[in-house]
Amino acid sequence: EVQLVQSGGGLVQPGGSLRLSCAASGFTFSDDYMDWVRQAPGKGLEWVGRIRNKANSYTTEYAASVKGRFSISRDESKNTLYLQMTSLKTEDTAVYYCAKEYQTDWFDYWGQGTLVTVSS
Amino acid sequence: DIVMTQSPDSLAVSLGERATINCKSSQSVLYSSRNKNYLAWYKQKPGQPPELLIYWASARESGVPDRFSGSGSGTDFTLTISSLQAEDVAVYYCQQYYNTPWTFGQGTKVEIK
Numbered sequence: 001e002v003q004l005v006q007s008g009g010g011l012v013q014p015g016g017s018l019r020l021s022c023a024a025s026g027f028t029f030s031d032d033y034m035d036w037v038r039q040a041p042g043k044g045l046e047w048v049g050r051i052r053n054k055a056n057s058y059t060t061e062y063a064a065s066v067k068g069r070f071s072i073s074r075d076e077s078k079n080t081l082y083l084q085m086t087s088l089k090t091e092d093t094a095v096y097y098c099a100k101e102y103q104t105d106w107f108d109y110w111g112q113g114t115l116v117t118v119s120s
Numbered sequence: 121d122i123v124m125t126q127s128p129d130s131l132a133v134s135l136g137e138r139a140t141i142n143c144k145s146s147q148s149v150l151y152s153s154r155n156k157n158y159l160a161w162y163k164q165k166p167g168q169p170p171e172l173l174i175y176w177a178s179a180r181e182s183g184v185p186d187r188f189s190g191s192g193s194g195t196d197f198t199l200t201i202s203s204l205q206a207e208d209v210a211v212y213y214c215q216q217y218y219n220t221p222w223t224f225g226q227g228t229k230v231e232i233k
Binding site for chain 2 (some may be wrong): 034035044045046047050061063064097102105106107108111113114
């Protein structure tokens, strides 16, 4: 059974940093592209970024809204995906989801989500 | 960026009746050489992550009831729930995976009339 179990999140002040984790199991983590998607309170879904697999050199892409502030990485030895967030803004307040891509296409599995609140 | 626009924003349908949600992309998401539309539909209940319903615009994910169907091509797509059940109350999103940044429609809230 595929599982994506998220941790991290919480309250952080504007300008602060936070790291989210997403522990994967039930599939060959190293084979798949992984993404982060966020959802501001009461709003729709916004793609944050993705990290490719080892075969594609773990390259990353980011949404313009987070480029230069957020960084996605993965640890194959721990089957874990990370989202490092720096220079956080109030508009980054959202539930953050990790998601697995099906063969670089749609999202077939999602984590449970974790709330990040940026507020003074 | 490809802009995805859903209509309506919300709809109320009686139990057992049909619900239809539209999704329009700002440019075609049809990959001609593969003859596939790079369009997915998700369902999201309050407090839960989205769940995949449809991919390639019309292929139903395993385990999804057959009352859910997707259609359309190019820039215009439709999600149809043929006979609304109580458990279908949710927000539905379309998403294009033709080009990054992946983009979603704004969502359509489906309620019981």
